[in-house]
Every structure is written in C-alpha cells, then in structure tokens.
Amino acid sequence: MAGHHDEFIKLEGKIFTRSFFVMLTLVVIGFFFIGVRYVKGIGAVSNMSDGYPWGIWIAYDVATGTAIACGGYAVAILIYIRNNWKFHPLIRSALLTSLFGYGLAGFSVVVDLGRYWNSYGFFIPSRWQINSAMFEVALCVMTYTLVLIIEFLPAVLWSLENSKGVTLRKVADWLHPRLTPDEARLASGLEWVRSSAAWLRPRLDKVLVFFIVLGITLPTMHQSSLGSLLLIAATKLHPLWHTGFLPLLFLINCIYIGYSIVILESIISSNAFKREIELNELSGLSRIIPWLTVIWLSVRVGDLAYRGQLGAAIKLDFYSCFFLLEFLLVAGGSIILFSSRMRRSPRWLFITAAMIILGGGLYRFNVYLIGFNPGQGWHYFPSIAELMITVGVIALELLGYQVLVKLFPVLPNPKHAGSGHKTADNSHHAGTHEEILPAAVHVGK
Amino acid sequence: MSKQSRRSFLKTIGFGGAALVASTTGLSHASEQPPVNNEALGMLYDATMCVGCKACMTACKRVNGDFGSLAFEKAPFDPDGLWDAPQDLSGSTRTLIKLYKESDKEWSYIKYSCMHCQKPSCVSVCPVSAMTKDKVTGIVDYNKDTCIGCRYCQVGCSFNIPKFQWEKTLPQIVKCDLCKNTNLKEKGITACAQTCPVGAISFGKRRELLDIAHARLRDNPGRYIHHVYGEFELGGTNHLYLAAVPFHKLGLPIVPQDAPAEFSEKIQHTIYKGFVAPVALYSTLCFIALKNQKRQDSNGNGEDDK
Numbered sequence: 001m002a003g004h005h006d007e008f009i010k011l012e013g014k015i016f017t018r019s020f021f022v023m024l025t026l027v028v029i030g031f032f033f034i035g036v037r038y039v040k041g042i043g044a045v046s047n048m049s050d051g052y053p054w055g056i057w058i059a060y061d062v063a064t065g066t067a068i069a070c071g072g073y074a075v076a077i078l079i080y081i082r083n084n085w086k087f088h089p090l091i092r093s094a095l096l097t098s099l100f101g102y103g104l105a106g107f108s109v110v111v112d113l114g115r116y117w118n119s120y121g122f123f124i125p126s127r128w129q130i131n132s133a134m135f136e137v138a139l140c141v142m143t144y145t146l147v148l149i150i151e152f153l154p155a156v157l158w159s160l161e162n163s164k165g166v167t168l169r170k171v172a173d174w175l176h177p178r179l180t181p182d183e184a185r186l187a188s189g190l191e192w193v194r195s196s197a198a199w200l201r202p203r204l205d206k207v208l209v210f211f212i213v214l215g216i217t218l219p220t221m222h223q224s225s226l227g228s229l230l231l232i233a234a235t236k237l238h239p240l241w242h243t244g245f246l247p248l249l250f251l252i253n254c255i256y257i258g259y260s261i262v263i264l265e266s267i268i269s270s271n272a273f274k275r276e277i278e279l280n281e282l283s284g285l286s287r288i289i290p291w292l293t294v295i296w297l298s299v300r301v302g303d304l305a306y307r308g309q310l311g312a313a314i315k316l317d318f319y320s321c322f323f324l325l326e327f328l329l330v331a332g333g334s335i336i337l338f339s340s341r342m343r344r345s346p347r348w349l350f351i352t353a354a355m356i357i358l359g360g361g362l363y364r365f366n367v368y369l370i371g372f373n374p375g376q377g378w379h380y381f382p383s384i385a386e387l388m389i390t391v392g393v394i395a396l397e398l399l400g401y402q403v404l405v406k407l408f409p410v411l412p413n414p415k416h417a418g419s420g421h422k423t424a425d426n427s428h429h430a431g432t433h434e435e436i437l438p439a440a441v442h443v444g445k
Numbered sequence: 446m447s448k449q450s451r452r453s454f455l456k457t458i459g460f461g462g463a464a465l466v467a468s469t470t471g472l473s474h475a476s477e478q479p480p481v482n483n484e485a486l487g488m489l490y491d492a493t494m495c496v497g498c499k500a501c502m503t504a505c506k507r508v509n510g511d512f513g514s515l516a517f518e519k520a521p522f523d524p525d526g527l528w529d530a531p532q533d534l535s536g537s538t539r540t541l542i543k544l545y546k547e548s549d550k551e552w553s554y555i556k557y558s559c560m561h562c563q564k565p566s567c568v569s570v571c572p573v574s575a576m577t578k579d580k581v582t583g584i585v586d587y588n589k590d591t592c593i594g595c596r597y598c599q600v601g602c603s604f605n606i607p608k609f610q611w612e613k614t615l616p617q618i619v620k621c622d623l624c625k626n627t628n629l630k631e632k633g634i635t636a637c638a639q640t641c642p643v644g645a646i647s648f649g650k651r652r653e654l655l656d657i658a659h660a661r662l663r664d665n666p667g668r669y670i671h672h673v674y675g676e677f678e679l680g681g682t683n684h685l686y687l688a689a690v691p692f693h694k695l696g697l698p699i700v701p702q703d704a705p706a707e708f709s710e711k712i713q714h715t716i717y718k719g720f721v722a723p724v725a726l727y728s729t730l731c732f733i734a735l736k737n738q739k740r741q742d743s744n745g746n747g748e749d750d751k
Contacts, residue, residue: 053599
C-alpha cells in the first residue's frame with residue numbers, strides 16, 4: 001500500500017494503435033445493435049425466448065465474465081490474507097481487469113433488463129426481496145464495482161499528482177484563439193487538482209485495506225450467489241449441474257479462474273507490449289491453481305456420486321459430453337500444473353491457464369445455458385446481433401485496458417527488485433515527465 | 446510467520462466452507478412441508494369435459510386485454526386479423542386451449558394458465574417484489590410498475606408460465622392473475638370459469654375444488670387418470686387438473702412434490718441468516734489483512750508516503 005507505487009509503471013506508447021481502431025470498430029457495431037435493442041425491443045436483436053429467457057448476455061457477460069474478472073479478488077486474497085506480498089506487483093493490472101469485467105457485466109445487465117427504467121427499485125427497501133439470489137447478486141455487484149473503483153483510485157491519483165497536464169494545456173492552446181481561456185486560472189486549477197490528489201492519496205492509502213477486504217468479502221458473497229441463482233431451476237437444469245453445492249462450486253470456480261486469468265493476461269500483455277514476463281510471480285500463482293481445482297473436482301465428483309449421477313456423466317450423450325469436456329479441460333490443465341518444470345515454462349503456463357479458464361468458463365455456460373432445458377420445443381442459439389453486442393462489450397473492455405495502462409501506472413515495474421529495495425530509477429523522481437524523459441518506461445515515485 | 450497466516454487463512458476458509466456445507470447438507474433432512482392454504486382461490490380444469498370451444502381464451506383476452514396490455518395474435522393464413530390465433534401462451538395470451546391427439550381414440554384438450562403455486566418460484570426469485578402472492582386469496586400477482594424485466598421468474602417457473610413481450614420496446618411480463626383486477630373484482634369469478642359453456646372450469650376455494658375432483662375420481666374411476674394434478678406437485682398448486690390422458694403428454698411436466706423455492710431459500714437463508722456470516726467473514730478478513738499489512742510495513746519496506 002503505502003510505498004508500493006514504484007512497483008507499477010505506466011506503459012509508454014501511442015494510444016491510437018491499430019488494435020485500438022479494430023476494437024473501436026467492434027465497439028461501434030455492438031453499440032449499433034444496442035441502439036436497435038432499445039428502439040425495437042429485445043426480440044429484435046436476440047434469439048432469447050420464453051423458454052430461454054437468459055441468453056448469452058447473462059451466460060457470458062454476467063456469469064462467465066465476472067468469473068474472468070475475479071483476478072483482482074483472487075490476487076487480493078493471496079496478498080492480504082495469505083500474506084504473500086511478492087504478488088503485489090500483479091495487483092493493479094488484475095484490479096483493472098476486474099473493474100472492466102464487472103463494470104461491463106453491469107452494463108450488459110442494463111442491456112438485458114426489459115424494464116431497466118425500474119432498476120432504481122433496488123434502492124427502495126420496501127421492494128427488496130431478500131429470498132432472491134438475484135437481489136443479493138445485484139446489490140453485491142454494484143457495491144463491488146464501487147469498491148474496485150476505490151481500489152484503483154491510487155493509480156489515478158498518482159498520475160494526477162505527477163502530471164503537468166500537458167495534453168490539457170495543448171488543448172487549451174489549440175482553443176486559445178477561439179475561447180481565450182484564462183491561462184492563470186487553468187494553471188491554478190491544475191495545481192488545485194494536483195494538490196488535492198497529493199492530499200488524498202496518503203489518506204486513502206491508510207484506509208484502503210478496509211476497502212480491499214470489502215473487495216474480498218463481496219465477491220465471496222456474489223460469486224457463490226451466482227451459483228445460487230440456478231438453484232431454483234430444479235426441474236430445468238440437468239442433474240449433472242443442479243446441486244445444492246452450486247454456490248460452493250461457483251465460489252471455488254471463480255478463484256481458480258481468477259488466478260488463471262492473471263497468468264493469461266500477464267503473458268499476453270507481456271507479448272503485446274514487448275515486456276519481460278513476470279515468470280516468478282506467475283509460476284508462483286500457477287502452483288496454487290491445481291490445489292483449488294482438486295478441491296473443486298472432488299466436490300463435483302463426490303456430489304455426483306452422492307446423488308447417483310455418475311452414470312449420467314459418462315453416458316456420452318449431449319449433456320455428458322459437455323460435462324466431460326468441462327471436466328477434462330480443468331483436470332488436464334491442473335495435472336500439467338502439478339509439474340514444477342511446466343510451471344517455469346511460459347508456453348505451458350499459457351496453455352494450462354487457457355485450459356482452466358475454458359473449462360471453468362464452460363462449467364458456468366453449462367449451468368446457465370447448455371445444461372438448461374425448459375422442456376420440449378425450446379431451442380436457443382444466440383443471434384448474430386446478440387453475439388455482436390457481447391463482442392462489442394468485450395472489445396470495449398480490451399480497448400479500455402489498452403488505453404488505461406498507458407495513462408496510469410498499472411503494469412508491474414520490471415526494474416522493481418521487490419519491496420525493501422529502492423530502485424535505481426528513483427533518481428528520476430522529480431523530473432519524470434513526458435516532455436523531458438523519452439525513456440521507454442516512466443517510473444513512479 | 447507465513448505458517449501462522451496460513452493457519453488463520455485456513456481457519457477462515459474453514460468457517461465459510463463449513464457454513465456452505467452445513468447449508469447444503471441441512472437440506473436433506475429438512476423435509477417438513479410448509480402448511481398448505483386450502484382456503485386460497487383456484488380453478489379446477491376437467492379435460493374430459495372440455496369441448497375445445499376456446500370461449501375461455503376469448504373471454505380472458507376481452508376482459509384482461511387492456512389491463513394486461515394483451516394484443517390479438519394473427520394466424521399466418523389470416524392476414525386481415527379476423528381471428529385471434531395464439532400458438533402458445535405469450536406476451537399477449539394468458540390462457541390457451543390446446544388439443545393433444547395421439548390417435549383417433551386417444552385425445553384430449555388441455556388448458557394452460559398460471560398454476561398459482563402454494564410456494565411459487567417466481568415470487569421467491571423476483572429481486573424487486575414485482576411478483577407477489579396474496580396471503581388470503583393465494584393469487585400470484587404481477588406488478589409491472591416495480592418489475593425490472595430480468596426474467597428470473599421465467600427461469601424459475603417449472604411450468605414456463607410467465608411470458609415476456611419480446612417484440613415490444615417497453616415490454617412486460619404477462620401471466621394469469623385470476624382476473625384479480627378485472628372479472629374477479631367485479632363479478633367474483635374468473636372470466637374463463639364464468640364463460641365456459643360446459644362447466645369444465647370450476648372456480649372456488651382449493652378445498653372445495655379438491656373435494657369436487659376427488660368426488661369425480663370416485664364416481665367415474667374409468668374416466669380419469671387417477672390423479673389430481675396440482676394437489677401435491679411442487680408443494681401444491683391452486684390450479685388443479687383432471688384428465689383422461691397422462692398429464693405429461695398434455696404438457697404438464699412431471700415434477701417433484703417439493704417446491705424448488707423451499708430448496709433454494711433454505712440454502713440462501715442458511716448462508717445469509719441475519720447477515721451474520723458476511724459480517725463475520727468481513728471482520729475476520731479485516732483482522733488478518735491488518736495484521737499482515739502491519740507485519741509487511743514493519744518488515745523494512747521502509748518507504749512511507751507520510
């Protein structure tokens with residue numbers, strides 16, 4: 001917390017890259033269909049029906065997307081509860097992904113809600129319905145998104161504190177002939193922002209731990225409740241997935257997905273941004289995953305055995321195939337990760353993390369869509385427009401991540417040699433600035 | 446040091462896990478059924494008496510059309526829209542008559558509408574209390590002014606009764622409310638039961654309806670499948686059925702006698718009873734995190750922003 005800012009760096013580079021525009025195009029297409037949905041109704045863009053009232057927006061964007069967004073949660077447990085501070089450099093990028101994942105899950109829900117204008121009912125106690133798992137999920141997810149913003153705030157404050165408002169000034173200069181803004185007032189305004197950021201940051205740092213712990217409690221609650229959501233579908237959800245253990249399974253599931261996504265994301269961003277891989281941290285993370293998956297798989301199999309459904313699991317029909325696929329992906333990835341040699345190989349880390357995310361994600365898909373059978377005559381496969389809305393939301397997430405890692409110190413600093421050491425780059429402290437330091441990386445603190 | 450924290454970590458996980466496990470194992474021996482309200486209002490549909498005239502459907506739409514924002518549904522052969530021809534229950538249709546025909550000898554009409562469960566899933570899952578069950582009449586009602594359109598009620602309902610207006614910009618959920626705000630209020634009986642020309646739909650209190658149903662089964666044992674559908678299904682429903690054809694062939698699913706809402710609420714309540722578990726979890730985690738952080742800071746990390 002205090003004193004950890006040199007662990008993170010801003011990524012140097014242009015914001016408007018080619019991938020930026022590719023993502024932007026996808027976002028625009030997605031938002032076009034969202035527009036259609038609001039004008040012509042959900043039926044105009046979606047293949048959802050009265051039998052399948054929840055489609056891919058809920059199954060992917062909410063149920064699976066928030067699990068993938070559990071990196072921040074999983075890493076926070078590791079650091080603050082398991083006292084493993086060497087993982088601290090990973091936390092900001094994990095938090096940022098979580099923030100996007102949850103924010104956009106919330107956004108997708110608003111697209112999905114038929115009578116969204118009544119959503120304020122969540123804040124009216126007389127309408128609360130505490131028996132509803134969805135009520136719990138909704139309140140928790142909203143609160144958690146706020147908590148994530150607060151957790152990410154130190155990075156923003158640091159940037160405000162250390163920026164001289166170059167872009168703002170450029171814009172002001174460009175406007176100058178037209179609007180003749182008051183140079184002095186602009187400067188004093190900037191100074192005010194900077195000094196309040198400097199005032200707020202250490203104070204926030206002191207209480208941040210309470211928000212971080214809230215950021216561990218809330219996902220524990222709502223991730224298990226995401227499993228509870230389908231408890232009610234006793235007659236619709238296939239017995240391979242419908243069990244009283246749904247909340248527990250969803251909880252463990254999101255934690256191992258969380259660690260896997262941190263690994264995956266870290267390797268991808270190291271590749272994309274041409275940075276060194278944080279191999280020590282990542283292989284440390286990967287050591288935890290198989291233990292979690294072993295617990296999860298045991299609960300899964302034990303529960304099936306207890307309910308006498310093992311036969312259904314190996315029947316090789318439609319449902320059994322999806323069960324086996326999910327099972328083999330998670331189990332396969334975990335077995336590979338038990339080998340310490342594999343854990344040191346970026347390639348295998350990538351493959352196993354991807355397998356576990358796919359398997360764990362498929363589990364959630366199975367619960368929400370594939371294992372869900374409302375009765376004869378109902379079928380669901382997402383429409384193109386429906387898919388493009390989800391793709392647009394994912395693109396928005398990637399786009400935001402790309403931009404924000406260039407605006408704020410988010411990514412781990414490769415030159416940071418662990419806590420307790422001052423890095424050589426501290427000499428740049430006062431002068432670190434885009435104008436005078438054309439170095440590859442900008443070092444905080 | 447790390448051993449210590451590992452132990453406390455495991456302890457925390459243990460608490461949470463124990464709570465979850467307790468919740469799930471507690472279910473199996475919690476089979477005491479909630480009391481059934483036999484004074485609630487309901488309907489008994491006798492498929493062997495129905496002649497398939499669909500007068501009930503017409504009456505329903507005539508009486509509830511404006512209140513429930515129900516539209517007429519065109520058939521493909523009828524571009525002028527002379528007939529109302531719904532294919533299924535939908536965002537425009539609260540009740541429906543269908544013909545099930547297995548052979549020239551074995552066929553039956555069947556009427557669909559809300560079952561008005563004793564322990565309705567839709568009421569249990571609605572996050573904003575838009576679905577409610579009247580304590581006295583037992584009517585499961587829908588309030589579009591609080592509904593957020595999340596469609597969880599549709600996911601929850603084992604009978605696939607609540608329907609959503611997919612084609613509308615400002616949609617709502619549509620389902621039978623026993624004419625609560627229309628015919629029942631004005632005439633004391635549902636429109637469909639009032640209209641039925643052959644008495645296939647009886648309206649009344651659940652107790653009376655069950656008596657009628659069992660009397661019919663007793664008097665004409667050869668005529669019926671010996672079962673009153675809805676008497677015990679999913680904890681009991683206030684809409685009851687008699688038929689000569691196995692019920693599942695008529696589209697009434699084979700379901701257990703326990704209400705799914707009892708199962709899910711038990712788990713949810715065990716985890717969140719009095720909000721104790723979340724608060725305990727938060728305070729335990731706070732304690733551990735503060736301790737860890739203090740240890741980390743005093744560990745010669747050395748940099749202080751103070």
